[in-house]
Amino acid sequence: MKLSDRLFKETEELWIEASQKEFLKGMADGSLEIGLFKNYMIEDYHYLKDYIEILKQMLNLAEDEELRSFLERIIQDTEYETYSVHVPYLKELGITDSDVEHTEKGQVIIDYVDFMMKELNEYGILAGLTALLQCSWNYAYIAKAVSDRFSNVLSASQYKDWFEAYTASSYTESNQLWIDMVDERAKDISDEDEERLLYIFKTCAEYENKLWDYLLG
Numbered sequence: 001m002k003l004s005d006r007l008f009k010e011t012e013e014l015w016i017e018a019s020q021k022e023f024l025k026g027m028a029d030g031s032l033e034i035g036l037f038k039n040y041m042i043e044d045y046h047y048l049k050d051y052i053e054i055l056k057q058m059l060n061l062a063e064d065e066e067l068r069s070f071l072e073r074i075i076q077d078t079e080y081e082t083y084s085v086h087v088p089y090l091k092e093l094g095i096t097d098s099d100v101e102h103t104e105k106g107q108v109i110i111d112y113v114d115f116m117m118k119e120l121n122e123y124g125i126l127a128g129l130t131a132l133l134q135c136s137w138n139y140a141y142i143a144k145a146v147s148d149r150f151s152n153v154l155s156a157s158q159y160k161d162w163f164e165a166y167t168a169s170s171y172t173e174s175n176q177l178w179i180d181m182v183d184e185r186a187k188d189i190s191d192e193d194e195e196r197l198l199y200i201f202k203t204c205a206e207y208e209n210k211l212w213d214y215l216l217g
Helices: 003-019 022-029 034-061 065-092 097-101 107-123 125-149 160-167 169-185 191-214
Strands: none
Touching: 003 125, 003 169, 003 191, 022 034, 022 125, 022 160, 022 191, 034 065, 034 097, 034 107, 034 125, 065 169, 107 125, 107 191, 125 160, 125 169, 125 191, 160 169
């Protein structure tokens, strides 16, 4: 069994739970208060910057060209998403630079990022790849699950673009490359190391679920 199969099996219940969160339901049917969505977008911007920093730290640690090339591509894609898509969307929502600057990161995000950094520093690049994969794969899973569940009303929701972004073929194809990279790197790891990666992946999913609850206030 590939590592990705075990990761999915270990975490699927948490992802199903995430797809049923009230915040995502409100986005799907359009009932979510716009102020809550704006706050989410600011929090997500802060998170994306931390995500990029973790990727860059992994790039600094990477020794072989294949992995460096992969990380450089992911960094480029994530920086484009952050600064060429996310930031302009913040402005479309009427969110100012001052709003972003004066919105402190939620403690759940701080704890989440600290956990990923700790695992990367203690267990190396594969631990970092596994942690960040959970976020990428999680979003692909829940966006599809929620889109399918609310297909009859999603097209009228003001938040439909969010779901379209994470169900787009370009996103799912990039996500599959990430899964394949983790599987390739994990082929010959010990049982002990595999258990650690399962723990990292599941813990990251737990943080994601806490985040959706936190965003409702």
